Amino acid sequence: MRFPLRFPQAAAGINIPEVTDHEYNDKHTKCVNDSRNHLDFQTVPIQIIETGLVCGNKKTHIISNVTSTVLFSDSRQLQVSAMDKYDFTNGWFDHTARKTWDQVIPKIKPKKILEIGSYEGASACYLIDNLDSSTGIELHCVDTWGGGIEHIEDGVDMEAVESRFDKNVAMALKGKEKNVSLIKHKEQSELVLSKLISDGQRSTFDFVYVDGSHQAPDVLVDAVLGFKLLRVGGTMAFDDYLWAEDLPYGKDPIRCAKPAIDAFTNLYFRKVQILRLPFFYQVHVQKYSE
Numbered sequence: 001m002r003f004p005l006r007f008p009q010a011a012a013g014i015n016i017p018e019v020t021d022h023e024y025n026d027k028h029t030k031c032v033n034d035s036r037n038h039l040d041f042q043t044v045p046i047q048i049i050e051t052g053l054v055c056g057n058k059k060t061h062i063i064s065n066v067t068s069t070v071l072f073s074d075s076r077q078l079q080v081s082a083m084d085k086y087d088f089t090n091g092w093f094d095h096t097a098r099k100t101w102d103q104v105i106p107k108i109k110p111k112k113i114l115e116i117g118s119y120e121g122a123s124a125c126y127l128i129d130n131l132d133s134s135t136g137i138e139l140h141c142v143d144t145w146g147g148g149i150e151h152i153e154d155g156v157d158m159e160a161v162e163s164r165f166d167k168n169v170a171m172a173l174k175g176k177e178k179n180v181s182l183i184k185h186k187e188q189s190e191l192v193l194s195k196l197i198s199d200g201q202r203s204t205f206d207f208v209y210v211d212g213s214h215q216a217p218d219v220l221v222d223a224v225l226g227f228k229l230l231r232v233g234g235t236m237a238f239d240d241y242l243w244a245e246d247l248p249y250g251k252d253p254i255r256c257a258k259p260a261i262d263a264f265t266n267l268y269f270r271k272v273q274i275l276r277l278p279f280f281y282q283v284h285v286q287k288y289s290e
């Protein structure tokens, strides 16, 4: 069987065929070429990964192959970051988001933004640096600064992470304080998003970035509440579609974002359109109905 050319509306239970690196690279190159100049509202034409929710079998194996291929080819092309002036301890944003955002953000020009998961502020600083703030930007950064399970298990010092966030965004905001209003919400995302909804901010955000907890049930909550806060025509972006933790027992089917993103895009297929993107690591959707 050839794999179906749909993404990510995968029906659970579809058999994953063998995919060679050669086939993957051909398809990936074609998709990149097809979509590089066409950021539009059509569905992504191809995708190899369909399900892959079971640990330790071929499906997981395919996820890892594709992840490493995408990350490897991206990191080789990394340019020297304009964000070198900041104090970041990792290159997540450069590796997984920058190239996609370089194409998407200038087109959607968001003014009111909800970021779920801020860490040291890499994505927030990118937005402050790259958006035209002359008519005002409102950027809500939501994070517990307690870390996700993966950070806690790695012993990351989250107090230091939060201090770097404060320092980095302060540097990005220098000279733009009048035009950029940054609202820091230090709380669980489900509480912050629920409060924003009850405060009457439903359907007011132009851009929602989902990059907080990477546990599938949490990502689903962020997606559903984020959708309510997004205006019709706005864009919601998910990071880490291809990410899964390497655990001693393999990859865990719900310690990753993919099943939640798949579930959300399947359940909301009448209300969102998946955008074509040059790379697979993120999934972006546009809301077209309440």
Ligand SMILES: C[S@@+](CC[C@H](N)C(=O)[O-])C[C@H]1O[C@@H](n2cnc3c(N)ncnc32)[C@H](O)[C@@H]1O
Binding pocket: 092, 093, 116, 117, 118, 119, 120, 121, 122, 123, 124, 142, 143, 144, 145, 146, 147, 148, 187, 188, 189, 190, 211, 212, 213, 214, 218
């Ligand atoms: C991958 S990092 C965000 C990276 C950031 N967007 C960047 O570009 O550098 C994920 C962040 O989500 C936060 N987080 C995890 N679970 C959360 C939750 N339930 N509510 C709010 N924040 C959460 C963590 O503290 C961590 O700082």
